[in-house]
Amino acid sequence: MANLLLLGLMKFLHDLFTVLWIGGMLTLGVVVLPSLRNTLGKGPEMKNITEAIRIRLSRVALVSIVGLFITGVFISNSSPLFGGYISFSNTYSMLLAIKHILIGIMVVISLIRNKLLSRMTPETMQKQEKLGTVLLLLNIILGISVLLLSGYTAALSTIEALPR
Secondary structure, three states: OOOHHHHHHHHHHHHHHHHHHHHHHHHHHEEEEEEEHHOOOHHHHHHHHHHHHHHHHHHHHHHHHHHHHHHHHHHHHOHHHHHHHHOOHHHHHHHHHHHHHHHHHHHHHHHHHHHHHHHHOOHHHHHHHHHHHHHHHHHHHHHHHHHHHHHHHHHHHHHOOOOO
């Protein structure tokens, strides 16, 4: 019973961190930034607000990434299908490996995007904002792909647990 409670808690926290990170990116890219652009245009007020949002979401993303790593290690090790973090020994491990690679790419893109946007000057603002938006959209697409792979790995775990 204790293992079930611990695994349930880890899965809950893993889902929560996923929602915070990927949901934050989706909300930012689909709702917040377009709304701010339509309302404020491109001026210093827009830059100040988006910078404040970027700083807060960066903190949430960092906590989420660390939390995802810790809970992911626990969840992975509890599955009998788990063959290693970058293993292609079975379908479950292969999907998990692809998921881990995509997450690594997402983390790198997030770091690049944060560096890029934190070093904006008035002369480079338009070009850097455009590149920042492209990187955000790329991370959203990768995040959705990670969610799809998570759904498949959860389905595989469920199917394998069923009596035959």
